[in-house]
Amino acid sequence: MKLDKVLAASVLALCASINAANAAKLSLYCSADDEFCQVMARGFEAETGIDVNMTRKSSGETFAQLKAEASNPKGDIWWGGTGDPHLQAAEDGLTMPYVSSMRGELHPWALGQAAASNDKTIGIYLGVLGYGYNTEIMASNNLPLPTCWNDLLDPIYKGHIQMANPNSSGTAYTTLATIVQIFGEEKGFDYMKGLHANINQYTKSGSAPIKAAARGENTIGVAFLHGVVKQAVSGFPVDGVAPCEGTGYEIGSMSIIDGARNVDEAKMFYDWALSAKAQSEAWKVKSFQVPSNVSAESSPLAPDPASINLIDYDFKLYGSSAERKRLLKKWDDEVSVLPQ
């Protein structure tokens, strides 16, 4: 009977599942943009022949996954994503220390991450925080072009600003911590309340606001400036602003997971990811962060940290679990419940 054939076929299909060959493997949790992740995974495969199984999730989600899998880790190495979750993971004992031979080639800010976490994490790129806007919508709505953080509080921008939810997004948490460090905690939260009145939606992902602005579904998106450059290079009418009061930055990080099944392969990837060769591929896939290897190539379009007023961001304090929870709770209780 035909049904028998269908059943037999499905059973055979179940039996005949074919995967890649039985080579060495690496399970990579990647928290940067998808193309960047692909280039790193495939590049490492091409370089070493090790089979890379890559999952792309935002830094917050990956941190949550590490916590969920703590008793039975399925990943080997976590690459990319803003530095705070990496520091938190180090604090929670989810990652393991490793001193790479490539350290001598890195910028001091990259080594700062290692110092803050007992060598459990290291910096792979730097991203400057800021915001970007859709030039066409600004023009058609006759909106003045903002240049500072305080400009965004102007009621004329009501409903035009988007930011991610700091609970789920590393970008937004960095924004919150930056504002607190620039204005002090009390004035900083006043600022967040003022900004809340102008916000049309708190997105889940940190890169969503600028992407929505690029598509014309939003006007101003708080984002890392390399994200703004990426949208501009893709053809969207957006421009970026490094706010005048000073701004914070993220240090994208990499950590080896504690209890990883393929530790040796993870260490190989770690060293390779810090090399100039690997990091020079970034801008070619429209990732315009500042690479941590001093000899790595970067695009002229990438934000230049030397020319931007960067604050002295205290990663150790704001990356700690306790401070993060406190700030997020305060934001939940005081800012997110306000009417808009």
Add this chain to the structure above:
Amino acid sequence: MHNNLREKKTHPVLIFWIIAGWVGYLLIPWYGVEDGFFRFEWLFDGYPFDPDYAPAAFLLAQGKKLWLAPLLLPLLASLVVLRLRKSDPAYGIILILVGAIGFSILIVQGFSIGIRGFNFAWLTTIFGDLGDRQFGMGYGALLLASSFLFLFTQGIAARGAVNGDVFVVSAIGGIILVVTVFVFFPIAKMLVAAFITEDGMYSVSVFAAKFFDDRIWGLGCLRGMRCGVAWNSLFLAIVVGVVTTALGLVFALIVTRSGFRYKRALRALTVLPIITPPFVIGLALILLLGRSGAVTVFFADFFGVQPTRWFYGLPGLMIAQTLAFTPIAFLVMIGVVEGVSPSMEEAAQTLRADKWETFRTVSLPLMRPGLANAFLLGFIESMADFGNPLVLGGNFNVLSTDIFFAIVGAQYDQGRAAVLAMVLLFFTLSAFYAQRVWLGKKSYTTVTGKGDAGMHPAMPKRLSLPVFVIAAIWGGFTVVVYLMIVFGSFVELWGVDNSLTFTHYITAFRVSYNEFGIQWIGSAWDSFWTTIYIAAVAAPLTAIVGLVTAYLLTRQTFAGKNAFEFGTMLSFAIPGTVIGVSYILAFNVPPIEITGTGIILVVSFIFRNMPVGVRAGIASMSQLDKSLDESSLTLGANSWQTFQKVILPLLKPAILAALVYSFVRAMTAISAVIFLVSAEYNMATSYIIGRVENNDYGLAIAYSTTLIFVMLAAVGLLQIIVGKTKIRRRIDIGS
């Protein structure tokens, strides 16, 4: 006479399961093989002595995993049964004991000993540190567990349950077990997680604090702020339920009671949203009605105002969900409207009621159960919808997406996710229960072969005009949205560069040939093949489970049948997000450790879609006269042979419906899938959502369009394979 013949030799099924049990214990690897059992690499990699691949017996021989030793006792006891005759009371009793004890030992050892030795602190205090650990159960354990289960059911059958019918009792036992393991166990585990505090302790006050949180039940929207998530979901679901039912009724009336000439096209149009991944409709609507959407910009220019984000949030959700769920209401209402007995309406007309009065006083009241049924279905679907709120929910939070953010976001608050899931389950289960209690029986049985061949009257004029207008508007809107989807896949960069191009299709589906054969270069192939493979594996299994259950429900009576029926249909009311969350909580640790594999995806599909196979099976089997079964049984066949040779061949429409629906649902599922995908098993819908989040609308829409066409092809193919059986005795009039 028949039973005497059977007594002389041992039942072959008994021998089969005893052997299976021994094979599971002696030959097959006990624990899960990391790289996949069916690649058989473990045979050459140190089997049978390597502790990763060793069967239980070899592990014991090496002095490891000594807690597996007690399983030997029931296994040996089962051999004793081979010598007994079936009529011997000891036969049944020993089998029952063997099965029950063996299965219990398996469960107890599975839950007590995990990755870090003993799972419970009090065990460590009693026995000291274990010094060993165990991973998730593999095929060896699975085989032994099945063996114990089916020995148990055979024992019960031998003791006289259900007239000693081995097939029926085993089927009941099997279905109860799999539904318990894969539906009730994960849900229970997740609900218990609601009581966990941050330190891992259990607390009722923490639960109460989370449950009565303002973010869930707040009524701020009455004062200008935002309402709690529960009220948002409830309001949206009620509105969508009402609107989809009304629209479903409208379309059903046109198809059955008017002279409209393009009925088949209309049917196809209303069914199209079923084979579309749900959030694709949301995407297309953004392209039309978003802030930079074609229609919004057009009207904004026309009226000289600035376009706004009016679409995000409640308005957009209502439109998108109505578009997506009207087909379900339509399919229900078609059955209902056709099922209204024409003789009743003719009687009213012969008593000189005009068409409007007939419709108002006779037809409509007869359709009321169907209307309520369609409303409840729309309500449940809206509550469970995940893709649309994700894409265009804006600041309008609903339960399904909040559950997702609670678990997957940086918060990782299991307790909050569990509480939200409880609220969501409460709503959907209430609706489901209401449906069954008030309407349940009436919705399954269609009018079967009772000479009711009259003709439905056409609609009264007062009704037909508004109906046609509404249908025209809504039909036109659906057509435009779908054209948008296809058109959008060819646009270079929506909103910026409107030139037409094949780039997106090329990026997604590029294929090239070199000396190694076909290279699937396109970025979409990976998830595409995975999705087809998983859906193709899940669909027949779903159909089997569904139809066996349907057979048990329509053809057999046994104690606890109502509870059994309720339990098997329950998974329909459980939203996908809840299933996804509960699976990752329940199946990430031993004894059943399947997260990150393809198995968990297949299993989630089987149990989410099983109710459809059950319903289709019940509807079809109700139309088959029991005398067919009885004649088969009196000629000496047992119930398994009757099922296989008499009933199944007549069930082709039900089999087809079950296969089609399972396949389509598996390919378009997102709400459960998004929790269960992994690097190796990425599903198409999850990949598409990833592209959408990455601003890659062109690629996302191109991929979605391809999926729609693939599903149309698959449905056609399935119809050819399974074939058609004409079992209807009435000629349809006017359709």
